[in-house]
Amino acid sequence: MSTRRATISDVAREAGVAASTASVVFSGKTAVSQATREKVLAAAERLGYTGPDPRAASLRRGRSGIVGVVFDERLGVAFLDPVTRLMMDGLSEAVSPIGAGLLLLRTAAGEAEATTPEGPTLTTAPIDAAVLVGYSGRLRESLATVVARGIPVVVIEGDAGEGIPRILLDNREAQAQAAEHLRRLGHETVSIVTLPLDKQRRRGWIASDAEISIDVTRDRLQGARDVYPDAPVYAAAASSIDEGYAAGRVLFADPNRRPTAVIAQSDLLAAGVIRAAEDAGLRVPDDVSITGFDGVVVDGLAPYQLTTLVQASTEKGRAAGEAIAAMLQGRDPASIRFTCTFRDGNTTGPAPR
Amino acid sequence: MSTRRATISDVAREAGVAASTASVVFSGKTAVSQATREKVLAAAERLGYTGPDPRAASLRRGRSGIVGVVFDERLGVAFLDPVTRLMMDGLSEAVSPIGAGLLLLRTAAGEAEATTPEGPTLTTAPIDAAVLVGYSGRLRESLATVVARGIPVVVIEGDAGEGIPRILLDNREAQAQAAEHLRRLGHETVSIVTLPLDKQRRRGWIASDAEISIDVTRDRLQGARDVYPDAPVYAAAASSIDEGYAAGRVLFADPNRRPTAVIAQSDLLAAGVIRAAEDAGLRVPDDVSITGFDGVVVDGLAPYQLTTLVQASTEKGRAAGEAIAAMLQGRDPASIRFTCTFRDGNTTGPAPR
DNA sequence: TTGTAGGCGTTATCAC
DNA sequence: GTGATAACGCCTACAA
Numbered sequence: 001m002s003t004r005r006a007t008i009s010d011v012a013r014e015a016g017v018a019a020s021t022a023s024v025v026f027s028g029k030t031a032v033s034q035a036t037r038e039k040v041l042a043a044a045e046r047l048g049y050t051g052p053d054p055r056a057a058s059l060r061r062g063r064s065g066i067v068g069v070v071f072d073e074r075l076g077v078a079f080l081d082p083v084t085r086l087m088m089d090g091l092s093e094a095v096s097p098i099g100a101g102l103l104l105l106r107t108a109a110g111e112a113e114a115t116t117p118e119g120p121t122l123t124t125a126p127i128d129a130a131v132l133v134g135y136s137g138r139l140r141e142s143l144a145t146v147v148a149r150g151i152p153v154v155v156i157e158g159d160a161g162e163g164i165p166r167i168l169l170d171n172r173e174a175q176a177q178a179a180e181h182l183r184r185l186g187h188e189t190v191s192i193v194t195l196p197l198d199k200q201r202r203r204g205w206i207a208s209d210a211e212i213s214i215d216v217t218r219d220r221l222q223g224a225r226d227v228y229p230d231a232p233v234y235a236a237a238a239s240s241i242d243e244g245y246a247a248g249r250v251l252f253a254d255p256n257r258r259p260t261a262v263i264a265q266s267d268l269l270a271a272g273v274i275r276a277a278e279d280a281g282l283r284v285p286d287d288v289s290i291t292g293f294d295g296v297v298v299d300g301l302a303p304y305q306l307t308t309l310v311q312a313s314t315e316k317g318r319a320a321g322e323a324i325a326a327m328l329q330g331r332d333p334a335s336i337r338f339t340c341t342f343r344d345g346n347t348t349g350p351a352p353r
Numbered sequence: 354m355s356t357r358r359a360t361i362s363d364v365a366r367e368a369g370v371a372a373s374t375a376s377v378v379f380s381g382k383t384a385v386s387q388a389t390r391e392k393v394l395a396a397a398e399r400l401g402y403t404g405p406d407p408r409a410a411s412l413r414r415g416r417s418g419i420v421g422v423v424f425d426e427r428l429g430v431a432f433l434d435p436v437t438r439l440m441m442d443g444l445s446e447a448v449s450p451i452g453a454g455l456l457l458l459r460t461a462a463g464e465a466e467a468t469t470p471e472g473p474t475l476t477t478a479p480i481d482a483a484v485l486v487g488y489s490g491r492l493r494e495s496l497a498t499v500v501a502r503g504i505p506v507v508v509i510e511g512d513a514g515e516g517i518p519r520i521l522l523d524n525r526e527a528q529a530q531a532a533e534h535l536r537r538l539g540h541e542t543v544s545i546v547t548l549p550l551d552k553q554r555r556r557g558w559i560a561s562d563a564e565i566s567i568d569v570t571r572d573r574l575q576g577a578r579d580v581y582p583d584a585p586v587y588a589a590a591a592s593s594i595d596e597g598y599a600a601g602r603v604l605f606a607d608p609n610r611r612p613t614a615v616i617a618q619s620d621l622l623a624a625g626v627i628r629a630a631e632d633a634g635l636r637v638p639d640d641v642s643i644t645g646f647d648g649v650v651v652d653g654l655a656p657y658q659l660t661t662l663v664q665a666s667t668e669k670g671r672a673a674g675e676a677i678a679a680m681l682q683g684r685d686p687a688s689i690r691f692t693c694t695f696r697d698g699n700t701t702g703p704a705p706r
Numbered sequence: 707t708t709g710t711a712g713g714c715g716t717t718a719t720c721a722c
Numbered sequence: 723g724t725g726a727t728a729a730c731g732c733c734t735a736c737a738a
Contacts, residue, residue: 005503007731018709023733033707050502054479055417056731059408059714064479066419066456076442076667079432089429092457101478103419104445104455125454126407126417126479149403150358241653268652275653299621300594300628300653314429360715371725376717386723409715412730 006047015043026052058126067095067324068127070105070142072134081239082268082296084133086313087156087320091131094321098328103127107138122146129324134158152327154320157216165323166335167316171216174309174340175223178291179263181307181342183227186351187261187289192224192233193247193273195265203237203246220265220293228263236269241298244272252280252288260288260351267292267308271301274347285349295343305345312338359400368396379405411479420448420677421480423458423495425487434592435621435649437486439666440509440673444484447674451681456480460491475499482677487511505680507673510569518676519688520669524569527662527693528576531644532616534660534695536580539704540614540642545577545586546600546626548618556590556599573618573646581616589622594651597625605633605641613641613704620645620661624654627700638702648696658698665691 012022017036024030025040032040043049058064069091071078078084092102103125122130122145129152132139139158146153147161156167182190197206198213209225212218217235224231234250236243244264251273252258262277264270270292274284282288284304295310319336326333365375370389377383378393385393396402411417422444424431431437445455456478475483475498482505485492492511499506500514509520535543550559551566562578565571570588577584587603589596597617604626605611615630617623623645627637635641637657648663672689679686 008733009731019731020710020733021708024708027733029734031707036707048501050498051476052733053412053731054477055408055412055415056714057477057733058479059406059412059716059730060732060734062408062714064408065477066479074442075445076438079438079441085429085432088432089427092428092459099477101421102457104457106445123404124407124410124418124452126411126419145403148401242655245653245655271653275655300598300624302595302598302628361717362715372715373717373719373726374724376715377724380717382717384723389723405717406715409730410717412714412732413716413718415730 006044006049008049008052011040011044011047011049014047015039023052063128063328064126065098065100066103066125066127067100067321068103068105068122068125068130070107070122070130070132070139072107072139074106075104078133082298083266083294083311083313086296087133087317090314090317090319091321092317094318095324098325100128100324105130107142123149127151129153129328131156131320131324132158132160152324154323154327156316156320159215163332165327165333167320167323168335168337169216169311169316170337170339171219172223172226174311174342175220175263175265175293176226177223177340177342178293178307178309179224179227181344182261182263182289182291182348185261185289185348188351189259190224190228190231190261190263191251191259192221192228192231193244193251193262193264193269194221194233194235195239195269196237197235201237202235203243204235206233206235209233217265224263231263232259236265239266239268241268241272241275244269244274245276246272248273248276249279252276252282258282258288261348262288262290264290265293267294267296267298267306270306270308270347271298271304274301274304285347287352289348289351291348293340295341304347306343307345307348308343309340310343311340359397359402361402361405364393364397364400364402367400368392376405416481416681417479418453419456419478419480420453420674421456421458421475421478421483423460423475423483423485423492425460425492427459428457431486435651436619436647436664436666439649440486440670443667443670443672444674445670447671448677451678453481453677458483460495476502480504482506482681484509484673484677485511485513505677507676507680509669509673512568516685518680518686520673520676521688521690522569522664522669523690523692524572525576525579527664527695528573528616528618528646529579530576530693530695531646531660531662532577532580534697535614535616535642535644535701538614538642538701541704542612543577543581543584543614543616544604544612545574545581545584546597546604546615546617546622547574547586547588548592548622549590550588554590555588556596557588559586559588562586570618577616584616589618592619592621594621594625594628597622597627598629599625601626601629602632605629605635611635611641614701615641615643617643618646620647620649620651620659623659623661623700624651624657627654627657638700640705642701642704644701646693648694657700659696660698660701661696662693663696664693
C-alpha cells in the first residue's frame with residue numbers, strides 16, 4: 001500500500017493539538033471542548049485515521065479484549081454438538097458487555113507439534129482469559145499452560161485444580177432421575193447407550209465401567225447404575241443421531257433379548273435409537289421407552305417430544321462468560337453447578353407386559 | 354496476585370545477558386550459543402517467565418496472528434448450518450500454517466449500538482485480516498469498516514467491491530443441473546423450496562422473485578427457473594430439517610395439486626421434505642422425487658442418499674484461508690469460483706404417470 | 707481543558 | 723554470537 005498508516009500523533013499534529021488530547025477525543029476518558037473534538041475528528045478524517053491501533057492500545061492497557069475458547073477437537077466436530085453451540089452462544093453473549101471477542105483455540109498438538117509449522121497457541125495468543133471446554137486429557141496440559149501464564153481461566157465440565165472456577169452439571173443425579181422414572185413405569189430390562197468413553201471413541205458393548213476416562217460419560221452412567229446396577233452398556237463413538245441409530249440396531253437385533261427401555265446419554269443418541277426402534281417394527285413408547293439427555297431441539301424429530309433431562313446449555317456458556325468477566329475485574333467467582341430438569345415427553349410409557 | 358510478572362529484561366538481567374539476546378533465544382531468529390541458551394532458559398524458569406507477552410510482540414511486529422471471522426447471525430445460529438461448520442474447519446486449517454487463530458465476530462449491532470456498553474468490534478479488534486461470511490445487508494457496513502482500516506479481507510459468498518477477493522459458488526448453473534436432471538426424468542409438476550429470502554425470514558409461498566435479497570437464494574432459484582420458469586416457490590425461514598418438513602407439509606397437503614418433484618435449496622430442507630412426503634404416504638422416489646443442495650452428511654437421513662449438488666464446503670474455507678495468507682504476504686489473490694458436482698442419489702426417479 | 711513526559715514489553719537493526 | 727539502541731503506537735499521571 002501507499003505510505004505508512006496515520007498514527008494518533010499525525011492526527012494531533014494535523015489538528016494542531018497534543019497527542020494526548022487527540023487520544024482523549026477517541027477514548028472519551030476526559031472531557032474535551034467541542035471545538036477541539038471537531039478539529040481532531042476532521043484531521044482524522046483527512047488523514048484516513050480510523051481510530052487507535054488495537055495492538056498498541058492493548059499493550060498499553062494490558063488487555064486485548066480477547067477470550068480464548070479451547071477445544072480438544074476439530075472445530076467442525078466440536079460444533080456438531082448442539083450443546084456446545086448453545087454454550088458458545090451464551091458465552092459470546094456474556095463476554096460481549098466487557099467488550100471481548102472469542103478466539104477459537106485448539107489444545108496443543110502434543111508430540112506431533114514439534115514438526116508442525118507453527119500455529120496459534122495458548123502460549124502465543126494475546127488473550128485476557130480462557131475458557132476450557134471439555135472433559136478430557138489434553139485439556140489438562142492446556143490448563144497448566146494457561147495457569148503458568150497467569151491468565152484467568154474457567155473450565156466447563158471438566159476437573160480442574162484449586163481455585164479454578166468450574167461450570168458443572170449434576171449429571172449423575174439427573175440421569176438417576178430418568179432411570180428412576182423408568183423404574184416407576186415398571187421397566188426391568190433396560191439398556192444404556194453412552195457417549196464416547198475416551199479419546200479412542202471405540203464403539204460397542206463395554207465390559208467394565210472402569211474403562212471410562214471422560215467425566216460426563218462416567219457420571220451419567222453412574223446415575224443410571226444407581227437404579228439399574230446391571231444394565232448392559234453400549235458405547236457410541238460420538239453424540240449423533242447416526243451413532244444412536246447404529247447402537248439401536250444392535251440393541252434391538254435379537255427379538256428375544258430386547259430391552260423395554262433405553263437410556264441414551266444424549267438427545268441425539270436417543271433420536272437415533274428411536275429411529276432404530278421404528279425400523280425394528282417397535283412402537284415408541286408402547287413397545288420401548290427411550291430417554292435422552294440435554295433437552296436440545298433435535299432437528300427432524302418432529303412428532304416426538306423426548307423424555308429427557310433438560311440442561312441449561314446456553315446458561316452454562318453465559319455463566320462461564322460472567323465468571324470470566326468477574327475474574328477480569330479482580331474478583332474470584334465460585335464454581336457453579338447447574339441442575340438439570342426432568343422433562344416427561346412422549347417417548348416413555350409403562351413397560352409392556 | 355503477588356508481584357508484577359517477569360519481563361524479558363528481567364530474564365536477561367538474571368541470566369547476565371542483554372535483553373535482545375534473551376529475545377532471540379525465544380524467537381529463534383538468530384543463532385545463539387548453546388551455553389547462552391541454557392543460561393537464559395534457566396533464568397526464565399527461575400523467574401516463572403513463560404515467553405514473550407503476545408501483546409507487546411504483536412505491537413512490535415505489527416501482526417497479531419489473528420484473523421477475524423465475521424458473521425451476521427448469532428453464533429449458535431450460524432453454526433447450525435453444516436456448510437458453515439465445514440467452512441470454518443477448512444478455514445482454521447488453512448490459517449494455521451501462518452500461525453493465525455480465528456476470532457469470532459458479529460456484524461455491528463447497527464443503531465442499537467450507540468447505547469450498548471461496548472462490544473468486541475471490527476474497529477477495536479487486533480486482527481490482521483478478516484473473513485466476511487454471508488450474503489447480506491450488514492456485512493456491507495462491516496466490509497466498509499475493514500477496508501477503511503486497511504485490513505485485508507476476503508468475502509465468502511457475497512458481493513464485494515473492487516479488488517476484494519471472493520469465494521464463490523456456481524449456484525445458478527449447479528441448480529440448473531439438478532432441475533435439468535428432473536426434467537429428463539419427465540417431471541413437469543415441480544415445486545421449489547428456498548432458503549430464506551431476506552433477513553426477515555418470512556415463511557410461505559412467494560409471489561415474486563423480486564423480493565429476494567439474499568444472493569444464494571436468488572441465484573439458486575434462478576438456476577431452477579432456467580428449467581422450470583413457472584414452478585411455484587415456497588420459502589423456508591431457515592435451512593433446517595424442521596423447516597423443510599413444514600414446507601413439505603404444505604406442498605403435499607392437497608392430493609390434487611401435488612408436485613411430482615421438489616427442488617430444495619439445501620440438503621437439510623430436502624431431508625425435511627422427504628420426511629413430510631413419507632408422512633403424506635408418498636414414497637421417495639417412486640411418488641415424488643426430491644433434490645437437495647450442498648452435499649453434506651445429514652445426520653439421521655440414513656437409508657436415503659440425496660440427489661444433490663455437492664459443494665466443496667471445506668475447500669471454500671481453505672481457499673479463504675489461503676487467500677488471507679497470500680494477502681498477508683503482500684500478494685493479491687484472485688477470487689475463486691467453485692463448481693458444484695451433481696450427485697445422483699436415490700431420492701429422484703422417473704416421474705410417475 | 708490541554709500539554710508534557712514516560713513507559714507498556716518486545717524485537718529489528720546494526721555495530722561490535 | 724552478543725549487545726546497545728531505537729522504535730512499535732498508545733495512554734495515563736501529572737503539571738500547567
